[in-house]
Amino acid sequence: MLIRFMWNIRSMLGTPSAPSVVSGSITNQSLTIEWKPIVLTNITHRIQWKYANVSSTWSYTTPDATEPNGPNRVHLHNLYAYSSYQFRIEWLIVPWLRISIYSKPSEPITTLQYGVPNGRICRCNLDGDAMESVVVGFRSRPIDMKVDPYNGYLFWLIGVNSVGSESATTTTAIITLIAMFSVVAMVVYVA
Secondary structure, three states: OHHHHHHHHHHHHOOOOOOEEOOOOOOOOOEEEEOOOOOOOOOEEEEEEEEOOOOOOOEEOOHHHEEEOOOOEEEEOOOOOOOEEEEEEEEEEEHHHOEEEEOOOOOOEEOOOOOOOOOOOEEEEEEEEEOOEEEEEEEOOOOOOOOOOOOEEEEEEEEEEEEEOOOOEEEEEEEEEEEEEOOOOOOEEEO
16 A cells, blocks of 8 residues: 555656756855755655765755755755765655655765865874885774865885995985775775
């Protein structure tokens, strides 16, 4: 019976349209999204978000992070600078039974760049297990809502090689740049 009810509702309403960004609304901490309005007025909606470039689950926006600009437009703030998000709309059909219809995710939307992160990773260990390799193990700091999440790290390894006698020594610095993306906390990476 309930499945038939849901099927009828879905066939009558369809699904919500994927939200899109309002032109000119993106800043380093906020943006405005909109979607096609629904014909019925007694259907409530919620907005879900997730990071576009990292594996994450859908979360709901908090009331202090949203500012309604109409029935189908919302201004979102308290976002991370230079971070890519995806949004989707949830129509609450029968809230007490948790029956909802979800839109397709939006295209990734990236906030503008601003400043630098105010934290850094916590280096746990830096060991050389051979002459040619370095083992870097680290923990990522807890996510701070004021700063963008880390999506990658750059490591500069500087090696100094001294050759010669005490009277004439030649010192050569070897700088290696290692870029790591889609890293996972509490994992040891060998460079």
